[in-house]
Amino acid sequence: LQSVVDRHDILRTAVLWENLPQPLQVVQRRAPLRVEEVVLTRSPGDDTTALLLEACPASMDIRLAPMLDVTITQDTRDADGDRWLMAxxxxxxxxxxxxxxxxxxxxxxxxxxxxxRLAEPAPYRDFVAYSRLAVSAEQHRAYFERVLGEVEEPTAPYGVMDTHGDGSGAGETVVELAAEVAERLRAQTRRHGVSAAAFFHLAWARVAAAxxxxxxxxxxxxxxGxxxxxxxxxxxPGLYINTLPxxxxxxxxxxxxxGVVQAQLGELLRHEHAPLALAQQATSLP
Structure with missing residues (x-):
């Protein structure tokens, strides 16, 4: 793992902002991996994996590279004592x-x-430069002002605006599409000449509208990204994904x-590396 960190500059990155005009990603020449060994106190029936996760630090200081760490423990369930678990x-x-x-x-x-067999690592800074220079901030701004300039109120389901919290009160349900439904969806995408993403975006727009x-x-x-x-x-490696409105x-x-949604998604792709803050500022929201 240390060898992989040594290979890639993004894995040796820290984020610094104190006494600086803007936050910066700073690549360290050397970023020793932090490894902490813990001894777990188990009772019969305890989930060792859950105990190991609880033993991990609650937060991470992003001013220190690498922004990854390891917590290890000897698996006391193993009779030979040579099995270890790592988080x-x-x-x-x-x-x-x-x-x-x-x-x-x-x-x-x-x-x-x-x-x-591993290829020569490519510097992540090449992607950073591309994402900042391929499309100018002015072009991003003009696009989002055109598509979002008329937005005067948030899309808040049931009018709920106070959504601050730690997430502990939220629930999640995962429903797997039946194979027959998935195949029908694929057939419809072929018939209409669009991607499945167009179907899901239009469907979700109707949920949001309702x-x-x-x-x-x-x-x-x-x-x-x-x-x-x-x-x-x-x-x-690196953070390429982006969320945009x-x-x-x-x-x-x-x-x-x-067809309209497919065209919208295609147009948005040209701006896939735009800062979310810039898109938010393009609306008419206060």
Missing amino acids: LRSHHLTRDHQALEILLDEVRAHLEHEEG TTGQTHPVFGTVLL RMDAGGTAHRT IRIDATQALDQGL
């Missing part, structure tokens, strides 16, 4: 899901003594609406 924490400022896959794949290559009373709700959509970020983005007319008929 790896990494801050979302330095990775998205694909970055985690890259990190684990490179660790596996080192464990199997195949690190020679719960807010707005005909043109605004909600966030997540962009992968790696599709147009250079030829090495697929193998370079999209405004959809929920009153559109299905045939017309799918």
Whole structure:
């Protein structure tokens, strides 16, 4: 894991802001991995994994690189005493899901003594430069002022505005689509010549409209960020994803609406690295 950290500049990154005109990502030449060994007190029936996660620090100081750390413990359930458990924490400022896959794949290559097959690491700063320079701030601003300039109130379901808290009161339900429904959806995307994303965005716009009373709700959509970020983005860890607002007319008929939403998503892709704050400032909200 330390060898992977040594390879990639984004994994040796800290974020500094004190006494600076703006926050900066600073890459350290050397970033020793922090490893803490803990001894867990178990009772019969206890979940060792849950206990290990509870033993991890509650927060992470992003002024220190690397923004990942390791907590290990000897598994007392193992009769031979040679089994260990490890919890790896990494801050979302330095990775998205694909970055985690890259990190684990490179660790596996080192464990199997195949690190020679790994490509020369590409500097994350190349992506930073591209994301800041490919499309100017003025172009981003003009786009979001055009699509969001008329927004005068938040899209708040049931009018609930006070949503501050630690999230402990929120619940989550995951429902898997039946295979038959998924295949019907694929068939419809082919028939209409659009992506499944167009279907889901239009459907969610109707949900947002029904719960807010707005005909043109605004909600966030997540962009992968790696599709147009250079030829090495697929193998370079780092935070590429971005969340940006999209405004959809929920009153559109299905045939017309799918094409319009598909075009909106395509246009938004050109601005996928725009700062969310810039998009928020383009609205007419106070």
